[in-house]
Amino acid sequence: MPAFLDGGGECGALIREKDWSGSLGSPEEWPSSLRAAVGLVLRSPVPMALLWGRDGILLYNDGYKEVAGANHPRILGLPVFEAWPEAADFNRHVLSEVLAGRTVSLHGIEFELARGAQAAASTFDLDYSAVPGEDGHPAGVLAVVIETTSRMAAERALQQRNDRLTFFDNLSEAIKSLTEPTAIMAVTARLLGQHMRASVVAYADMEADENVFNIRGDWAAEGSASIVGRYSLSAFGPTAVFRLKAGQAFITRDTLAELGPEEGKALLDLGLGATVCMPYIRSGRLTALMAVHQKEPRDWSAEDLSLIVEATERSWAHVVRVRSEAIVRESEDRFRNIADHTPVMLWVTDETGYCTYLNRTWYEFTAQAAGKGEGFGWLDAVHEDDRPEAERTFLRANDERRPFEIDMRIRRSDGSYRWCIDTGSPRFDADGRFLGYVGSVLDVDERREAVEKVRRSEEQLRALIEQMPVGVAVARMPRGEIFLYNQALETMLGHSILSEGKDTYDRYGGIDEYDQPVAPDAYPLFRAIAYQETVQGDEMRYRRPDGRIITLLGHAAPIVSEDGEADLAVVTLQDITARKAAEAHQVLLINELSHRAKNLLAIIQSIAQQSFKGRPEAADNLVRFEGRLGALSAAHGILTQERWESVPLRRIICETFTALRSDDERLILDGPDLDLPPKVAVSLAMAVHELATNAVKYGSLSQDEGSVAISWSAEDGRLRLRWEERGGPPVVAPPSRGFGSRMIERGLAAELGGQVAISFNPAGVVCEVDAPLPANG
Amino acid sequence: MIAFALEDMVGELGYEPVGPAFRLSDALKLAAEADIDAAVLDVNLNEQQSFPVADLLRERGVPFLFATGYAEGGVGWSGVAPVIAKPYTRHQLQRELEALLR
Numbered sequence: 001m002p003a004f005l006d007g008g009g010e011c012g013a014l015i016r017e018k019d020w021s022g023s024l025g026s027p028e029e030w031p032s033s034l035r036a037a038v039g040l041v042l043r044s045p046v047p048m049a050l051l052w053g054r055d056g057i058l059l060y061n062d063g064y065k066e067v068a069g070a071n072h073p074r075i076l077g078l079p080v081f082e083a084w085p086e087a088a089d090f091n092r093h094v095l096s097e098v099l100a101g102r103t104v105s106l107h108g109i110e111f112e113l114a115r116g117a118q119a120a121a122s123t124f125d126l127d128y129s130a131v132p133g134e135d136g137h138p139a140g141v142l143a144v145v146i147e148t149t150s151r152m153a154a155e156r157a158l159q160q161r162n163d164r165l166t167f168f169d170n171l172s173e174a175i176k177s178l179t180e181p182t183a184i185m186a187v188t189a190r191l192l193g194q195h196m197r198a199s200v201v202a203y204a205d206m207e208a209d210e211n212v213f214n215i216r217g218d219w220a221a222e223g224s225a226s227i228v229g230r231y232s233l234s235a236f237g238p239t240a241v242f243r244l245k246a247g248q249a250f251i252t253r254d255t256l257a258e259l260g261p262e263e264g265k266a267l268l269d270l271g272l273g274a275t276v277c278m279p280y281i282r283s284g285r286l287t288a289l290m291a292v293h294q295k296e297p298r299d300w301s302a303e304d305l306s307l308i309v310e311a312t313e314r315s316w317a318h319v320v321r322v323r324s325e326a327i328v329r330e331s332e333d334r335f336r337n338i339a340d341h342t343p344v345m346l347w348v349t350d351e352t353g354y355c356t357y358l359n360r361t362w363y364e365f366t367a368q369a370a371g372k373g374e375g376f377g378w379l380d381a382v383h384e385d386d387r388p389e390a391e392r393t394f395l396r397a398n399d400e401r402r403p404f405e406i407d408m409r410i411r412r413s414d415g416s417y418r419w420c421i422d423t424g425s426p427r428f429d430a431d432g433r434f435l436g437y438v439g440s441v442l443d444v445d446e447r448r449e450a451v452e453k454v455r456r457s458e459e460q461l462r463a464l465i466e467q468m469p470v471g472v473a474v475a476r477m478p479r480g481e482i483f484l485y486n487q488a489l490e491t492m493l494g495h496s497i498l499s500e501g502k503d504t505y506d507r508y509g510g511i512d513e514y515d516q517p518v519a520p521d522a523y524p525l526f527r528a529i530a531y532q533e534t535v536q537g538d539e540m541r542y543r544r545p546d547g548r549i550i551t552l553l554g555h556a557a558p559i560v561s562e563d564g565e566a567d568l569a570v571v572t573l574q575d576i577t578a579r580k581a582a583e584a585h586q587v588l589l590i591n592e593l594s595h596r597a598k599n600l601l602a603i604i605q606s607i608a609q610q611s612f613k614g615r616p617e618a619a620d621n622l623v624r625f626e627g628r629l630g631a632l633s634a635a636h637g638i639l640t641q642e643r644w645e646s647v648p649l650r651r652i653i654c655e656t657f658t659a660l661r662s663d664d665e666r667l668i669l670d671g672p673d674l675d676l677p678p679k680v681a682v683s684l685a686m687a688v689h690e691l692a693t694n695a696v697k698y699g700s701l702s703q704d705e706g707s708v709a710i711s712w713s714a715e716d717g718r719l720r721l722r723w724e725e726r727g728g729p730p731v732v733a734p735p736s737r738g739f740g741s742r743m744i745e746r747g748l749a750a751e752l753g754g755q756v757a758i759s760f761n762p763a764g765v766v767c768e769v770d771a772p773l774p775a776n777g
Numbered sequence: 778m779i780a781f782a783l784e785d786m787v788g789e790l791g792y793e794p795v796g797p798a799f800r801l802s803d804a805l806k807l808a809a810e811a812d813i814d815a816a817v818l819d820v821n822l823n824e825q826q827s828f829p830v831a832d833l834l835r836e837r838g839v840p841f842l843f844a845t846g847y848a849e850g851g852v853g854w855s856g857v858a859p860v861i862a863k864p865y866t867r868h869q870l871q872r873e874l875e876a877l878l879r
Contacts (some may be wrong), residue, residue: 742781
């Protein structure tokens with residue numbers, strides 16, 4: 001092995017073994033310049049090749065193998081025109097230049113080289129320089145060959161990516177502030193078309209039948225026509241229909257060639273030779289289309305397609321967002337419209353508790369300046385005493401995200417504070433995320449005032465009942481449970497009022513005269529409740545738990561309200577035990593007095609008897625005296641029975657009369673019932689006694705057919721009484737008035753305060769009384 | 778009736794009875810206008826106390842005495858006057874009247 005080939009790698013070995021006869025000859029006999037050059041090239045890691053001589057015999061190193069590809073090792077030692085026929089012209093040029101002494105540098109040059117299965121474009125950086133021969137003149141060409149295909153590709157890809165990013169930046173910038181779907185599509189179409197240098201970019205809505213579509217707008221390059229209009233998808237051929245409906249892009253790089261003149265007719269008639277059409281599917285339906293068209297056939301690259309896909313998706317996404325924002329805005333506007341017309345105050349807060357909305361009703365009610373209520377400004381309208389609690393309740397509810405209710409006073413536009421109820425409910429979105437609260441504020445001042453009034457009046461009732469010196473209890477109908485009573489009642493009865501059940505009735509309760517428990521309907525309250533009875537002045541004996549028996553005076557009645565219904569019943573009880581004892585004592589005293597008075601009268605009678613004894617001329621007087629005394633005594637007796645209060649007129653007359661005569665058919669009475677005070681009763685009794693005594697002795701009663709008619713009336717506040725004797729002997733007036741007449745005319749008149757006149761009419765004595773009636777008559 | 782007995786008694790004692798007045802109003806009239814030298818005044822006149830009459834008599838300087846059925850205790854009048862208890866004898870009355878007119 002010649003030394004210069006040693007260590008030359010694979011290529012060095014191949015050079016040694018190759019048969020060089022017919023071209024360069026055996027390597028041992030190569031000129032030293034060639035040997036030096038080959039030795040240099042073989043040892044260099046940089047891809048190099050030598051083209052030697054006018055034929056450009058190709059010698060290369062291991063680094064060049066990549067460039068050679070599948071042609072290695074065949075092309076080693078071939079003339080360059082044979083090795084690289086596709087670059088023949090180029091190599092000829094290089095050879096001629098370099099062998100003439102010049103260098104050739106070409107960077108980034110592209111060749112279509114057949115190195116493997118297919119010819120592919122490759123780029124190189126090539127530097128050619130001369131290799132001097134033995135005589136110093138260029139004998140060969142040294143080529144340093146750096147393939148930059150992948151670097152170029154990477155650079156190209158990077159550039160493409162940057163272009164793409166720039167495109168999308170521009171697109172985003174252009175559409176971000178647009179709110180109209182049409183505008184968004186139009187801008188996208190224009191930018192896409194310009195960037196891709198397409199002919200037409202169009203966008204369309206599908207109708208509900210997923211066939212008819214309307215191209216709403218498009219962008220057309222110079223020299224292309226707009227294709228706005230109404231179309232039917234089926235006219236574009238089954239492939240288009242199938243793919244688009246399936247949600248896949250419909251792509252033709254050469255419509256005529258791929259679809260044929262019939263299927264492609266619709267596109268070809270529009271002057272479109274290549275198409276990329278993107279479908280937009282919503283809820284399973286083909287809803288819209290966006291298409292990039294080229295007049296001539298165009299071999300869309302993967303980048304082209306990816307760009308179109310992303311651009312259309314972005315713009316549709318934006319349209320969707322804009323549409324849903326519009327819907328939200330519309331629904332917000334609708335909400336606001338409704339809210340502002342609602343007579344109730346409404347508010348909305350966000351998730352931080354910040355108030356984002358208060359309706360017009362709030363602002364009209366509070367007269368806060370527009371917008372001032374938002375945030376936490378609404379608290380200004382709340383009464384300062386209620387503010388801390390309102391704020392606390394609201395924030396706490398916000399933390400817990402629970403509904404709440406606050407009572408608070410809100411300042412109305414007229415400056416007054418009205419009690420309101422603020423009710424709030426939390427709201428959540430479809431995913432359960434907390435959004436804030438929505439609530440209402442209701443003016444309940446009147447209702448609250450009404451409630452206050454009721455409460456105050458109940459309090460007053462309670463206070464009133466407590467103040468009353470009698471025992472009071474109020475019970476609800478119809479069950480009769482007592483809900484209101486005073487201390488006086490409990491003290492009086494000696495036990496708690498609240499029901500302890502029926503089994504207590506043997507321990508305490510109403511009792512009859514045999515000390516046995518009375519029936520429930522003996523209780524005034526029971527009757528008021530059960531029979532709607534009004535009970536007045538019912539007396540009942542009552543045994544207290546401590547054993548003491550008291551007498552109660554009870555009044556009970558149902559309480560009828562304005563609507564005529566009785567909801568309540570009331571009972572008042574008075575302890576009259578002391579009074580009854582006093583009354584009993586009084587009766588005792590009166591009886592005792594009466595007894596003593598009677599005794600006194602009896603003693604007087606006997607004194608008179610003794611005094612007049614033995615004087616026959618006084619016998620008449622004595623009888624008279626006894627009679628008068630008797631009448632007085634009888635009158636007193638009646639009065640005692642009546643406890644010296646008042647006596648019926650009729651009774652005085654009858655009893656005085658029958659003391660004298662037992663046959664009262666001779667006495668005819670006619671007149672109304674009338675009560676006389678004690679002194680009047682006594683005087684009248686005495687008068688009747690005198691008249692009757694005279695009638696018996698001298699007047700009508702001295703004969704069997706005679707009678708006395710007493711009639712009286714009580715009218716206009718005056719008592720008019722008439723005593724008339726009938727059927728007696730003719731009357732003769734006495735010469736002078738006796739004691740009896742005087743007593744009657746003057747005494748009775750004086751007692752009655754009126755006039756009394758006795759007339760001695762021939763037919764019968766008549767006595768007339770005319771006196772004012774006492775007020776309690 | 779008691780007044781009649783008094784009227785009689787006064788007459789029998791040799792005086793001229795003026796009245797009787799059974800009512801407060803009548804008594805006041807007599808006390809104010811009548812030409813009298815002395816008076817006998819029942820403490821109770823028809824359920825009313827006769828003190829106004831007593832005041833009037835005192836003013837006029839007419840001597841008088843009280844007659845009362847109530848046993849014990851003072852008469853209850855603001856001034857000072859003799860008192861006799863009912864029933865009284867004519868003797869008692871005579872004595873008191875003579876003392877009044879002295």
